[in-house]
Amino acid sequence: MKLLEDRIKKDGIVLPGNILKVNSFLNHQIDVDLLDKLAEDFKKSFDGVDITKIVTIEASGIAVACSVARAFGNVPVLFAKKHKSAALSDDVYYSTVWSHTNSCNYNIVISREYLSSDDKILLVDDFLANGNAMNGLIEIAENAGAKVQGICVAIEKAFQSGGDALREKGIHVESGAIIEKMSYNGDIIFRS
Amino acid sequence: MKLLEDRIKKDGIVLPGNILKVNSFLNHQIDVDLLDKLAEDFKKSFDGVDITKIVTIEASGIAVACSVARAFGNVPVLFAKKHKSAALSDDVYYSTVWSHTNSCNYNIVISREYLSSDDKILLVDDFLANGNAMNGLIEIAENAGAKVQGICVAIEKAFQSGGDALREKGIHVESGAIIEKMSYNGDIIFRS
Numbered sequence: 001m002k003l004l005e006d007r008i009k010k011d012g013i014v015l016p017g018n019i020l021k022v023n024s025f026l027n028h029q030i031d032v033d034l035l036d037k038l039a040e041d042f043k044k045s046f047d048g049v050d051i052t053k054i055v056t057i058e059a060s061g062i063a064v065a066c067s068v069a070r071a072f073g074n075v076p077v078l079f080a081k082k083h084k085s086a087a088l089s090d091d092v093y094y095s096t097v098w099s100h101t102n103s104c105n106y107n108i109v110i111s112r113e114y115l116s117s118d119d120k121i122l123l124v125d126d127f128l129a130n131g132n133a134m135n136g137l138i139e140i141a142e143n144a145g146a147k148v149q150g151i152c153v154a155i156e157k158a159f160q161s162g163g164d165a166l167r168e169k170g171i172h173v174e175s176g177a178i179i180e181k182m183s184y185n186g187d188i189i190f191r192s
Numbered sequence: 193m194k195l196l197e198d199r200i201k202k203d204g205i206v207l208p209g210n211i212l213k214v215n216s217f218l219n220h221q222i223d224v225d226l227l228d229k230l231a232e233d234f235k236k237s238f239d240g241v242d243i244t245k246i247v248t249i250e251a252s253g254i255a256v257a258c259s260v261a262r263a264f265g266n267v268p269v270l271f272a273k274k275h276k277s278a279a280l281s282d283d284v285y286y287s288t289v290w291s292h293t294n295s296c297n298y299n300i301v302i303s304r305e306y307l308s309s310d311d312k313i314l315l316v317d318d319f320l321a322n323g324n325a326m327n328g329l330i331e332i333a334e335n336a337g338a339k340v341q342g343i344c345v346a347i348e349k350a351f352q353s354g355g356d357a358l359r360e361k362g363i364h365v366e367s368g369a370i371i372e373k374m375s376y377n378g379d380i381i382f383r384s
Contacts (some may be wrong), residue, residue: 029255029306030269032261035230045202062222063258063269069224077222079256 001041004011004176005190007034014182016127018157019101026126026154030063031128035154039071040174042152045174046072046122053078053121055109057133060126065153077085078115080108080137083111093143095136100129101172108136110144117145126155130149131162138171155179158191193233196346196368197382199226206374210349211293211355218318218346222255227346228366231258231263234344237366238264238314241341243311247333249300249325252318256346260316272300272309272329274279285335287328292321297364300328302336309337318369320345323354347371 013021019048025031051072056065057080063079083106088094092109099106115121123137141148148171156163156175159182166173178191202221207214217223243264248257250271257269258274275298280286284301289300306311315329333340340363347366348355351374370383 002372020348023303024306025268028271028273028303030258030261030271032258033266033268033278036262059254059271062251062254066222066224066227066255069222070228072225074225076217077224079220079222079251081220093254111215111220114216169371 001176026059035067039067045070055121065124083107093140095139097136115144119146123151129157129160193368227259230265235263245283247313248316257316273329275299287302287331289328307336321349322351
């Protein structure tokens with residue numbers, strides 16, 4: 001999506017450690033209109049696909065998911081909560097996710113009440129890099145018996161292999177912008 | 193807002209400790225259409241008021257804030273991040289907030305880049321009870337020199353005194369539903 005690529009070029013800051021700072025429109029401050037336009041693009045890519053629920057992870061995924069839910073006819077958003085504690089109750093599905101940024105494991109949990117084998121879900125997030133968080137959501141979906149119809153992320157870092165590994169598994173992955181290469185004090189190159 | 197009151201009566205669950213569980217449409221699963229309608233109501237209450245930014249706290253405030261931002265002509269959303277660590281960098285405004293639910297202090301932080309004395313802001317959250325989180329956002333706004341034009345929350349627990357204390361300070365507070373009284377296994381009574 002050119003609008004998003006242009007915004008990343010204009011306002012994104014590449015930090016050491018392959019970090020792309022997009023706090024001015026996605027991760028801290030949010031441009032809701034940009035997300036709505038991105039969501040309309042996702043809807044076109046999944047035209048005719050039955051979606052009963054949008055599933056994401058707190059916190060930065062929520063804004064993207066709400067825009068996507070609206071574009072898909074106001075289906076419910078369901079966001080996985082992050083738990084540092086290993087103590088989990090029996091009424092949740094969970095998965096353990098490795099955080100590359102913070103070098104620690106954390107659990108993501110979804111209440112069993114809100115996800116079932118009747119659900120056909122679209123997984124949504126702000127970033128897709130190594131795919132750890134996304135694979136955690138997929139594990140939860142499998143445990144719930146829900147069908148993953150596809151994945152939509154705002155920004156994919158293709159030089160980390162999460163997105164392409166998911167595509168190789170046969171999952172339909174759409175990204176608003178796919179970054180092939182970026183470097184500290186250098187250019188950001190998008191997949192064409 | 194009758195639609196929200198009806199939804200709370202239908203799907204809200206009162207738990208011991210004055211906890212209202214609304215995980216099915218607000219805190220875990222989100223009904224985006226309901227939030228959009230609530231946001232339109234808030235817009236009517238603040239008709240003609242100049243708003244440059246919607247400010248909220250992660251995670252449950254983000255969905256409400258995105259709907260409100262849309263209703264106010266797509267002004268940016270800015271969400272405060274929660275930090276358990278006391279170590280904070282110089283480039284943030286912060287406030288220390290007491291969490292009644294978790295019986296601990298946490299810091300909320302907003303980057304100095306995104307809030308200034310030019311801003312006229314609307315504070316948004318999912319819940320208003322004792323007002324601790326809201327007072328934290330107000331402290332941050334004061335430190336940034338931003339003007340607080342008002343507060344919009346989905347659900348206010350009036351039996352805790354946060355909302356009325358803010359009104360007594362002269363702040364325009366709008367709540368989608370104001371609960372006067374609720375009890376475990378009992379009725380939920382709204383302010384008329």
